[in-house]
Amino acid sequence: MITFLEGKLDNKQLARVEMNISGVGYEVFIPLSSYDRLPLEGENCRILIYHHITDVSQKLFGFCTEEERDMFMKLLTISGVGPKLAISALSGLPVRELKSALINGDIKRISSISGIGKKTAERIVVELRDKFDHSEQLDAFAPEENPTGDNRMRDAALALTALGQKPDDAAKMIKNVAAKLTPAMTVEDLIRLALTK
Numbered sequence: 001m002i003t004f005l006e007g008k009l010d011n012k013q014l015a016r017v018e019m020n021i022s023g024v025g026y027e028v029f030i031p032l033s034s035y036d037r038l039p040l041e042g043e044n045c046r047i048l049i050y051h052h053i054t055d056v057s058q059k060l061f062g063f064c065t066e067e068e069r070d071m072f073m074k075l076l077t078i079s080g081v082g083p084k085l086a087i088s089a090l091s092g093l094p095v096r097e098l099k100s101a102l103i104n105g106d107i108k109r110i111s112s113i114s115g116i117g118k119k120t121a122e123r124i125v126v127e128l129r130d131k132f133d134h135s136e137q138l139d140a141f142a143p144e145e146n147p148t149g150d151n152r153m154r155d156a157a158l159a160l161t162a163l164g165q166k167p168d169d170a171a172k173m174i175k176n177v178a179a180k181l182t183p184a185m186t187v188e189d190l191i192r193l194a195l196t197k
Helices: 066-076 083-092 095-104 107-111 118-128 135-139 152-162 167-180 187-196
Strands: 002-011 016-021 022-030 044-053 058-063
Touching: 002 022, 016 066, 022 058, 022 083, 022 107, 044 066, 058 066, 058 083, 058 118, 066 083, 066 095, 066 118, 095 107, 107 118, 152 187, 167 187
Parallel strands: none
Antiparallel strands: 002 016, 002 044, 016 022, 044 058
């Protein structure tokens, strides 16, 4: 089973790359999120691989991060979702946004991905929303861009969990008061607001 390839990136396109590994060319199918992270053609490259084997073919699916490959493999566990649709899902939404949509049960967001209808989106949410650990659930409620290192929402959710709230409930409580967050508010203020909402 191939788990990664490292060698020269001979050719890259939006949905596939060709890797030259010691004179042997490998075709690897990739999501758009990985394409954005690839080096220039001719440069050395390492790609994580999911080796998909069926009775009639073998295909390599490649990812630049473990997070992408992990999400791809989670999607494959769902009945009716094959590698092509899983790659489409990762191309349609960045991993963090997809994870957030799954945890929040955002059927509309998931069904907006090309090839995924409402019923498939519902099945994906039902089967995957509980398969994320505590830290992944909290990350899904953090602001998308965090250049200033503002972790108040995450810290408040962790504090609520320490106070006895279930992780899901803590994350939802913080999400419900996120719109009221101001630069002057402390983590304690956020916790009080969440508890009095």
